[in-house]
Amino acid sequence: MAIGDILGELAVGIVAEAVSSAFDGGGGEKKPDIGDGLIIVGGSYAGAQIAATARDAGYTGRIRLVTAEAHPPYHRPPLSKAYLLGKAERDSLTIRGPAFYEQEKVELLLSTPIVAADRTNRTLTTSGGDTLKWDRLALATGARARTLPGTPDNVLTLRDLADADRLRDVASSAANVVVIGGGYIGLEAAASLSQLGKRVTVVEMQDRLLARAATPALAQFVADAHRARGVELLFGARDVGFDHDHGVLTGVRASDAAGRAHTLPADLAVVGIGVSPNTELAAMLGLAVDDGIRVDEFACCIDAASGVAVPEIVAAGDCTRHPSRWNPVQGMELRLESVQNATDQAKIAGATLAEGQAPKPYDAVPWFWSDQFDLKLQMVGLTGVPDVTVTRGDMASNRFSLFHFRGGALVGVDSVNKPADHMLARRLLATQTPVTPEQAADAAFDLRSTLPT
Amino acid sequence: MPTINYVLKDGTRRAIEVPNGTSVMLGAINNNLRGIDAECGGCCSCATCHVYVEESDMARLKPADAVEKELLEGVAAERKPTSRLSCQIDVTAALDGLTVYMPDRQS
Ligand SMILES: Cc1cc2nc3c(=O)[nH]c(=O)nc-3n(C[C@H](O)[C@H](O)[C@H](O)COP(=O)(O)OP(=O)(O)OC[C@H]3O[C@@H](n4cnc5c(N)ncnc54)[C@H](O)[C@@H]3O)c2cc1C
Ligand code: FES
Numbered sequence: 080m081a082i083g084d085i086l087g088e089l090a091v092g093i094v095a096e097a098v099s100s101a102f103d104g105g106g107g108e109k110k111p112d113i114g115d116g117l118i119i120v121g122g123s124y125a126g127a128q129i130a131a132t133a134r135d136a137g138y139t140g141r142i143r144l145v146t147a148e149a150h151p152p153y154h155r156p157p158l159s160k161a162y163l164l165g166k167a168e169r170d171s172l173t174i175r176g177p178a179f180y181e182q183e184k185v186e187l188l189l190s191t192p193i194v195a196a197d198r199t200n201r202t203l204t205t206s207g208g209d210t211l212k213w214d215r216l217a218l219a220t221g222a223r224a225r226t227l228p229g230t231p232d233n234v235l236t237l238r239d240l241a242d243a244d245r246l247r248d249v250a251s252s253a254a255n256v257v258v259i260g261g262g263y264i265g266l267e268a269a270a271s272l273s274q275l276g277k278r279v280t281v282v283e284m285q286d287r288l289l290a291r292a293a294t295p296a297l298a299q300f301v302a303d304a305h306r307a308r309g310v311e312l313l314f315g316a317r318d319v320g321f322d323h324d325h326g327v328l329t330g331v332r333a334s335d336a337a338g339r340a341h342t343l344p345a346d347l348a349v350v351g352i353g354v355s356p357n358t359e360l361a362a363m364l365g366l367a368v369d370d371g372i373r374v375d376e377f378a379c380c381i382d383a384a385s386g387v388a389v390p391e392i393v394a395a396g397d398c399t400r401h402p403s404r405w406n407p408v409q410g411m412e413l414r415l416e417s418v419q420n421a422t423d424q425a426k427i428a429g430a431t432l433a434e435g436q437a438p439k440p441y442d443a444v445p446w447f448w449s450d451q452f453d454l455k456l457q458m459v460g461l462t463g464v465p466d467v468t469v470t471r472g473d474m475a476s477n478r479f480s481l482f483h484f485r486g487g488a489l490v491g492v493d494s495v496n497k498p499a500d501h502m503l504a505r506r507l508l509a510t511q512t513p514v515t516p517e518q519a520a521d522a523a524f525d526l527r528s529t530l531p532t
Numbered sequence: 533m534p535t536i537n538y539v540l541k542d543g544t545r546r547a548i549e550v551p552n553g554t555s556v557m558l559g560a561i562n563n564n565l566r567g568i569d570a571e572c573g574g575c576c577s578c579a580t581c582h583v584y585v586e587e588s589d590m591a592r593l594k595p596a597d598a599v600e601k602e603l604l605e606g607v608a609a610e611r612k613p614t615s616r617l618s619c620q621i622d623v624t625a626a627l628d629g630l631t632v633y634m635p636d637r638q639s
Contacts, residue, residue, distance in 0.1 A: 154572075154573030154574075156572065156573065156575060157573060157574075157575065160575070161575075167574075170554075171554065171555075171558060171573075171574065172573065173558075173561060173562065174561075174573070175561060175564065176561050176562030176563060176564060177562070178562065178563045178564035179564040181564075182564050183564070418571055418572065419571070422571055448572065448575065448577040448578075450575065450577075455576075455577070455599060457577060496599075497602065498576075498577075498579075498599055498602040498603045498605075498606070499602035499603070499605045499606065501606070502579060502602070502603060502605055502606020502607075503605070503606060505606065506606070
């Protein structure tokens with residue numbers, strides 16, 4: 080707590096100093112347009128939403144959405160769920176149909192990685208060597224899966240459709256799967272592959288699941304649920320290595336928390352050890368980068384040298400780090416990896432591009448979902464380390480919510496198969512409605528009655 | 533292909549042919565009909581694909597399951613007896629001519 084406060088003050092102090100002392104023309108005033116409109120780099124949730132909001136907010140210039148992938152923006156969450164299970168097909172994943180791009184005059188440049196960017200001349204360079212000119216630029220470059228070095232064939236990561244197709248292909252003939260990393264994507268892959276009849280083991284370096292992204296109470300429930308459905312879990316894993324036969328995976332080696340060595344037969348391994356934000360272009364543009372592209376509450380990027388906002392360049396989604404009052408560490412900037420964040424921050428970014436500044440700062444309540452087996456998990460708020468947690472509903476029935484409190488205030492709610500609690504919790508948090516742990520724990524108490532009318 | 537009638541926020545009516553096996557949500561998304569956000573892409577997690585179904589069409593739909601009913605409690609616009617999540621309405625020949633109305637907001 081105390082350290083958080085100190086860090087928070089430091090961060091605020093640094094920004095304030097930069098604003099007052101160093102104005103070298105790197106940021107601040109908006110440059111006059113010299114031609115060729117808005118370019119959005121990255122075709123996913125944030126990129127598509129920036130285009131839509133910029134048009135809705137009245138931007139009439141040219142818009143180009145440039146993306147490295149061969150597909151127009153599509154929904155990623157099903158890749159580890161319905162798509163992996165074979166219950167959803169590619170056509171059902173579109174975020175916006177062809178009519179959107181035609182009617183809103185958004186030019187799509189597919190299979191076009193941008194490899195260089197220049198702020199003085201306001202250009203981008205494609206991998207094919209073409210130069211693209213821009214007046215306004217949006218970075219929606221997202222994040223990429225972290226990988227392990229030197230892995231044999233059939234050790235896969237899962238971030239995009241090409242990865243998912245490869246995974247589906249290898250999984251079709253695999254019997255033994257090892258998932259490395261017990262985060263949401265690893266656990267979803269484990270659940271789906273287990274449902275497809277594979278023998279699945281999750282190997283986790285920490286001593287619990289979801290160490291980065293969930294409260295211990297929820298993580299324990301998820302661990303029990305996976306074990307009960309046949310997934311094996313190995314915690315405290317060290318020295319993870321791969322056995323192979325002529326370069327093709329045959330097994331995963333790891334020692335457990337007690338130091339015992341295990342060799343797990345495997346014809347497929349899925350590596351889910353987190354993501355790294357794609358910040359290279361921002362760095363080339365002289366923008367502030369700190370494990371994420373730093374943006375202000377209006378989604379403007381920040382000049383690295385002066386610390387001043389750059390009004391003609393915005394960023395949104397998984398690639399950014401932004402100020403947020405929802406952060407349990409007050410004053411620290413936050414990097415989120417979620418559809419909600421990509422979509423809601425992009426709405427701010429699009430409005431800022433069109434209008435100079437969005438009418439409202441970015442302040443949406445963070446929420447996230449994950450589907451594993453028959454469990455629909457929905458999380459809202461950023462809980463940090465709660466000092467009080469109460470359960471609403473019955474854990475044994477797989478239908479309940481955990482209400483987390485810090486300093487007497489509700490800070491987050493994890494729901495399992497209780498979408499109504501989740502939807503209500505979003506409103507409780509957004510309106511900062513006071514709720515007591517006693518009220519939350521009492522299933523007979525109507526929490527809706529606390530909401531302002 | 534079944535035709536689904538979408539009534540937009542401004543009252544415009546759009547008759548759209550939507551392929552069997554897709555959803556009323558996808559029909560709107562694929563044709564850039566604004567008013568359905570569908571942030572979760574049909575995972576039944578976001579409640580931003582809310583529509584009001586024409587009352588006389590309600591009987592043609594399979595009733596909402598438990599998850600959909602709970603999510604409907606949290607829709608941003610007014611919840612009415614005809615409220616449904618359009619990602620959960622699978623398009624079949626039996627739904628030809630179905631009419632849905634976009635709510636005033638999704639978030
Ligand atoms: C398997 C899986 C399951 C998930 N499940 C959930 C879930 O259940 N709920 C949830 O809320 N979130 C989930 N997520 C996270 C969610 O998908 C991300 O938060 C979201 O996609 C972020 O969107 P984005 O637009 O910021 O970036 P991204 O989706 O990362 O997209 C960035 C795009 O930019 C392109 N790009 C990057 N650099 C360049 C360049 N230099 N030139 C051209 N193009 C470039 C990339 O190719 C990519 O297409 C899941 C993610 C995965 C992978
Ligand atoms: S699209 Fe999210 S609930 Fe229907």
